[in-house]
Amino acid sequence: MNSEAVFGKLVRMNDEQVSIALRQQVNEPGGRNDGGVAVGPYGVPTASHGGTAGCMATMAAALVTPPSGYYRSADLLSALDRAADFMLRRQHGDGTISLGGTNFNSPPNTGFVINGMAQIYWLLQRVAEGAAAAGTAGADGESAQAGTADLSGVSGVAAKVRLFLERTIPAMLTGGCHTPNHRWVLVAALSALYRIFGAESLVRRADQWLAEGLDGTNDGEWTERSNGIYNTVSNIMLIYAADRLNRPALLDSVRRNLEMVAYMIYEDGEVITDYSGRQDLGIRHDLSEYFLSYRLMADRDRNPLFASMYDLSAKTMNRLGPVNNHALLGWLIFPCEAIDEVARAPLPDRFRRVFNADYPIRDNLARMEDVGHHGKISHSSMHTAFGSPVMRWREGELGATAMTRAASFFSLRHGDVRLAGIGLFTLFSPGVADMEQFAETASGCRMGKTMEKGYYGPLAQEHLPASARETVSPWYLLPHHLRPFTHAQKHTLETEIARDGADWLVRIRSDERQDVITQVVLYFRKDAELSVAEDSENGGGDADGGLERTDVGVLLWKSGKLVCRSGDYGLELTGGKRDHLMAQSAGVQTAGHVQAVVVNLLTPFDHTIRIRPFRAGAGTACIPIAQL
DSSP, rough: OOHHHHHHHHHHHHHHHHHHHHHHHHOOOTTTTTTTTTSHHHHHHHSSSTHHHHHHHHHHHHHHHHHHHHTHHHHHHHHHHHHHHHHHHHEEEEEEEESSSSSSSSSHHHHHHHHHHHHHHHHHHHHHHHHHTTTTSSSSSSSOOOTBBOGGGGHHHHHHHHHHHHHHHHHHHHOOSSSSHHHHHHHHHHHHHHHHHOOHHHHHHHHHHHTTTOOOOOOOOOOOOOOOTHHHHHHHHHHHHHHTTTTTGGGGHHHHHHHHHTBOOOOTOOOOOOSSSSSSTTOOOOOOGHHHHHHHHHHTOOOOHHHHHHHHHHHHHOOOOOGOOOHHHHHHHHHTTTTTGGGGOOOOHHHEESSSSTTTTTHHHHHHHGGGSOOOOSOOOTTTTTOOOOEEEEEEEEEEEESSSSSOOOEETTEEEEEEEEEEETTTTEEEEEEEEEEEEEEEEEEEEEEEEEOOOOOOOOGGOOGSSSSOOOOOGGGGGGGGGEEEEEEEEEEEEEEETTTEEEEEEEOOOOOOOEEEEEEEEESEEEEEBGGGGBBBBOOTTTTEOOOOOEEEEOEEEEEETTTTTTEEEEEBBSOOOOOOOOOOOOTTEEEEEEEEEEESSEEEEEEEEEEEOOOOOOEEEOOO
């Protein structure tokens, strides 16, 4: 798609969103919610970056863009003005906004909004100044018609947006964050306010955050390992900050992540989320919010890979993004007039590659003992999986991922069919056995996990608190960390991913410890068709002996061939087994977007699951799971 075609798509998508926003805008003159837009799952208007602020980006872009069906619409200008009033009313006395339902008086959520509202301000101010300079009803010299707005009138909305931004300064100079990416949101917000108001204190506050150092590995992984959501946040925020603060070095980590993501997609632009440390875990995401980052960096660096990723993001985009990363608003604010002239490189589609193989994760986790927080953090996560090795395969429409320190250790997609993950659960230390060790092999990779648990003796006399001598001695007042550790026990599990021709082999081994209840859980997407292949050698199906539907929503796979189909693509799996009767152990997820198939193993074991991809017409006769 050339720029003309991309721009046309953005305008059409934006007009559709304007229509929705106008229908959902609250009309309660004098009411608290008047002018707000009730978007999102709860139907309550908020001042957040994805709420009313995001709708303002859509409205402002349409109002000033000639191809839009809402260009110079008086009704739209009125709606935008009312939305600006709503934002001012919802702004707290300390200058912050609340996300809505959570994160109240939130500096980082205010930072998200600032990054978009600043762009709205610059856009409206530029249009208003152009209209005033032209001395006519519109910046293009046209006379006003019935139902059209005098574009010089946007100056009033611009003034309200500027007031909103000015009120945020105290919170940005003092406010904190929850998560790693929030730091770069605040830095970008501070840089936007500095560009508008010029206060050096804003730069000094940004430097305090930047002094903590950027958190991207040499292979491009950000702390939260969130290819679906938070990569895009860190990337675009540091692009903004690098430009506004004249800090080009901030872009190095962005480049590395954008390069990595080219290997973290399928052929249709779906992004790998199978090992995310955030809420996008296992959820389908495309490249929509990468659009601006790839566009801006392709234009800046004349980078052919980034240009091709920009093309793919434009082709597959299905949403414009929130106010801070809004595709059309960003297009208007950051022109990339020579983007079509950048050379294009073929996107990688046949490779085997390991990421973070050299990152010193074990050393860093050991150093964490000396930091002093004892692994505890409020309202966030330590993200100790950061920098864990990940292995990716692509063979055209077939792709696979092997993952360490994640809820599942392997996922596979073949065209439309997806094995969303394979998890390993044990009752030795009840819960997920997330693989920690990693080694590349000639045919794939080997991963391992060694667990340790034991028992705790009585506290020494000198460690007993005063509460131990009271009538009632609460358990929670005893210094349990000072108890002597006794009878330490270890248990090791290993997984190996290998290729055997077109097949994938998933080998799972335990050490020689006996009778540990273990489960292998295969997660298939909810929209997949699962079936039991007939066993022709025995003259019938495996419906009775092969699978059993449990009361807790999982399928116990005992024997036979399990077939998963979606569209014209399928996976045929062998390796069902039932060494014990447990239906569901800690950590098995059956709700939401997946359906779970469980293989029950009892240690010691050396068990292999074989996965054979096939196309329509190549499978065997099946008995649908729904009939079980």
